[in-house]
Amino acid sequence: MTLLFDSADRSQAARACEDLQLGAMSWSLWGMLGWHDIRKRYRRSVLGPFWLTLSMAVLVASLGFIYGSLFNFHLSDYLPFLALGLAIWNFVAAILNEGCHSFLEFESLIKHVRMPLSVHALRVVWRNLIILAHNAVIFVVMALWLGLWPGFGLLEAMLGVVLLVVNAVWIALLLGIACARFRDIQPITGSVVQLLFFITPVMWKPELMAERQLLITLNPIYYLMEVVRGPLLGETLPLSTWAGALLITALGWSLTFAVYVRFRKRIAYWL
Amino acid sequence: MDFVIYQGSGRSLKKTLLHSSTSGIIRHDAQHRIQVQALDKVSIQLEHGDRLGLIGGNGAGKTTLLRTIAGVYEPTAGRIRVEGKITPLFDLSIGFDGDASGYDNIRMRAAYLGVSREEIERKMDDIAAFTELGGHLDLPVRTYSAGMMLRLAFGAATAIDAEILLMDEWIAVSDAQFLEKAERRAAEFAGRASILVVASHVESVLRRLCNKVLWLENGHVVKIGPVDEVLTEYRQNQHLDAAPANRDLEPTVGKLTM
Numbered sequence: 001m002t003l004l005f006d007s008a009d010r011s012q013a014a015r016a017c018e019d020l021q022l023g024a025m026s027w028s029l030w031g032m033l034g035w036h037d038i039r040k041r042y043r044r045s046v047l048g049p050f051w052l053t054l055s056m057a058v059l060v061a062s063l064g065f066i067y068g069s070l071f072n073f074h075l076s077d078y079l080p081f082l083a084l085g086l087a088i089w090n091f092v093a094a095i096l097n098e099g100c101h102s103f104l105e106f107e108s109l110i111k112h113v114r115m116p117l118s119v120h121a122l123r124v125v126w127r128n129l130i131i132l133a134h135n136a137v138i139f140v141v142m143a144l145w146l147g148l149w150p151g152f153g154l155l156e157a158m159l160g161v162v163l164l165v166v167n168a169v170w171i172a173l174l175l176g177i178a179c180a181r182f183r184d185i186q187p188i189t190g191s192v193v194q195l196l197f198f199i200t201p202v203m204w205k206p207e208l209m210a211e212r213q214l215l216i217t218l219n220p221i222y223y224l225m226e227v228v229r230g231p232l233l234g235e236t237l238p239l240s241t242w243a244g245a246l247l248i249t250a251l252g253w254s255l256t257f258a259v260y261v262r263f264r265k266r267i268a269y270w271l
Numbered sequence: 272m273d274f275v276i277y278q279g280s281g282r283s284l285k286k287t288l289l290h291s292s293t294s295g296i297i298r299h300d301a302q303h304r305i306q307v308q309a310l311d312k313v314s315i316q317l318e319h320g321d322r323l324g325l326i327g328g329n330g331a332g333k334t335t336l337l338r339t340i341a342g343v344y345e346p347t348a349g350r351i352r353v354e355g356k357i358t359p360l361f362d363l364s365i366g367f368d369g370d371a372s373g374y375d376n377i378r379m380r381a382a383y384l385g386v387s388r389e390e391i392e393r394k395m396d397d398i399a400a401f402t403e404l405g406g407h408l409d410l411p412v413r414t415y416s417a418g419m420m421l422r423l424a425f426g427a428a429t430a431i432d433a434e435i436l437l438m439d440e441w442i443a444v445s446d447a448q449f450l451e452k453a454e455r456r457a458a459e460f461a462g463r464a465s466i467l468v469v470a471s472h473v474e475s476v477l478r479r480l481c482n483k484v485l486w487l488e489n490g491h492v493v494k495i496g497p498v499d500e501v502l503t504e505y506r507q508n509q510h511l512d513a514a515p516a517n518r519d520l521e522p523t524v525g526k527l528t529m
Binding site: 005006108111114268 | 338341342343344345350351352353357359361362365366368370371375379382383384385388
């Protein structure tokens with residue numbers, strides 16, 4: 001007979017590892033649930049999730065014209081930059097905001113049936129990745145229209161996306177745990193996200209920040225965004241950008257893992 | 272199958288999340304946070320064929336014990352060991368989504384409970400036949416009446432084969448027409464399980480289903496033993512406490528929330 005669980009047969013660290021491993025292996029579960037969340041949001045609408053694409057396209061077009069003329073940019077240069085930046089920013093902001101709910105949202109489920117808790121965080125990341133894919137369509141169309149071809153940059157950007165997603169998972173887990181315990185963190189995150197939008201080079205190019213470069217170099221989101229956006233726009237990224245992104249990944253996961261080992265079994269009690 | 276709970280589990284909840292303060296042992300810790308010890312020194316062992324009923328007042332720890340067995344709450348002290356696949360049935364409508372069709376809800380529910388896609392597709396016809404909902408199963412469940420919702424939830428919940436079945440209140444329906452059929456199905460469902468743990472206030476249910484009863488009060492085991500013995504003593508105790516003797520009400524549906 002299969003042993004389902006024994007609360008004393010292994011350390012909390014081993015248990016946290018097992019949770020993450022089983023969570024990752026349950027891809028068919030969170031894959032289905034993530035799709036379900038998207039379908040639920042857009043049920044009965046004609047365009048479905050392509051509403052996201054459409055509204056993002058309108059946003060990119062209007063912001064592109066306004067800021068392009070404010071900053072005196074060439075639109076053929078600025079529009080792809082903006083389309084990518086906004087799509088990635090949307091993903092990051094959604095992970096930060098929805099990450100706060102990764103456990104709260106599924107309270108009844110968590111209290112009902114035992115499953116790896118990481119499944120819930122992965123579900124949140126997956127559904128936002130689906131949204132990111134819909135928003136990426138705008139850049140693809142734009143690139144075809146403008147004749148942009150990133151070449152090997154495409155491969156580099158793929159690695160960047162992997163890194164972005166790996167980071168999204170720890171953010172969703174860590175914020176999920178923190179918000180399950182301290183409900184005040186969610187409104188705080190909300191306002192921080194708003195602020196981050198203005199200090200992250202989404203609408204403006206990093207070169208514009210001649211002074212106060214520290215604002216950029218100390219912004220973790222900048223690195224995660226740049227490893228996807230830079231290569232796709234045909235830029236050669238300095239090694240320091242990749243190093244920064246990898247460092248953030250390592251630090252973030254170390255912190256999250258430590259917290260997960262310590263508090264994983266308390267999460268159900270906190271809900 | 273060996274289903275062992277070696278040692279009791281204590282559970283402490285922080286003040287902010289305190290939701291069952293009617294019972295349990297409430298105390299303050301060093302940081303002036305309220306802690307509730309929901310279960311203490313509960314030591315039981317269940318084996319293949321065991322049917323355990325849980326009784327006790329509100330907040331006695333019945334649900335906590337069930338959730339601990341389900342692996343939802345990992346004990347803060349003590350040990351729990353479970354062999355076999357657990358099917359928790361605390362809330363009939365778990366994971367139901369009003370906008371999804373009846374079929375989709377059955378599939379989702381199965382996914383949550385770890386039932387494989389193939390198994391649930393195999394059971395689909397059986398569920399559809401039982402619920403008698405026919406074409407309605409293709410419609411979003413928010414268009415269902417309360418009775419139809421219940422049929423769907425009940426049919427889906429009782430279709431799978433449970434090894435270790437945990438129930439918080441016996442499931443039943445109030446629809447007279449449906450009652451007999453539902454009762455039979457529920458009994459079969461429970462009968463297929465290797466181990467059953469059911470919390471109920473209804474003595475007739477416990478007498479019919481169980482071979483053992485565990486009486487919990489304030490998170491402690493008052494008595495565990497054969498059904499008649501424990502129930503008799505429990506009832507005497509209730510009379511001593513001058514508690515209203517409304518324990519033998521017909522089963523009603525405990526939980527159906529959307």
